[in-house]
Amino acid sequence: MTISLITGITGQDGSYLAEALLERGHIVHGVVRRTSSLDRSRLAHLYANLDIYDKQLFLHYADLNDTTAIRRILAKVVPAQLFHLAGQSHVGVSFEIPEVTCDLNGMATLRILEMLREMPHPPRFLHASSSEIFGDASERPQTETTPLNPTTPYGCSKAFATQLVRTYRRHHNLFACNSISYNHESPKRGENFVTRKICRAAASIKLGLQKRLCLGNLDARRDWSDARDIVRGYMAVIDHHTADDFILSSGQMHSIRELATIAFCSMGLKWEDYVDVDEKFFRPSDPAELCGNCEKARHVLGWKSTRSFSELIEEMTCAEYDWLRMGQR
């Protein structure tokens, strides 16, 4: 039975990944922040399952900057696969807390790579990198060889970690991979990401619980995928016979305006009637044209995204509507 360890198991991707690995029969261990006040509701259904929790799924408390604790977990669990998803994942927030962002995303990855170097049988390692490493990209769409040119503290921290993974793969012979994921969403997305914010507002306005929605740059465009597709990609990357880097993306860009149109439309509303633009939600810098070419993942791993953008946004909006109506969130 394969033993997998996930950092960031309480996040959107971590919780979907835990479910997918459990379904495959893996023993799944997750690292959870001890001081965290994180909402663990994404894993609640797994905790509640007596056949799974503490039998096939185990949680360990450690902060990412607590080297001793992480080292102890690695020695105890002896994973065959390590999915490193944890970090400060919000680009906008990274302008407010750049130091923490760089420590959690950059230095923590370095510390883990150093620990792996010392292990007699290091696990296969996947780092969840991000399209933000390309920043002000020199080409569009980007490929695995596009030069890194990040423009946000988050992007800088991820670029640092991505380059380290490449370095440790080459020079220390670790099975270390980067999945370079573009934006990926689901009903489990955090509320401060724009997809969830808009879908929730559309549902809330429909139910008469909210009157207006304030947004930032409506012309910003992103390459959005379904998080469940991206998580399938993580597993394909780590299972591949050779450690390598792979872009995981939809290859299609949509604007915030289009997003709002789909979300409000699915509630029978027109977004123009409810949306205000507020400078406070604009970023000091916003990579304009990040669009991923996932041809390598498609060709080598047989991976592709399965859901359209509109299906995803409609699902997210309807999920918000149901939760709000039942008073669950």
Ligand code: GDP
């Ligand atoms: P990111 O790509 O990881 O930063 O994901 P987000 O969902 O936070 O933001 C996606 C894009 O939406 C960025 O270009 C933001 O500038 C833009 N955006 C426009 N209005 C908002 C808003 O109200 N909140 C957030 N989070 N992003 C917004």
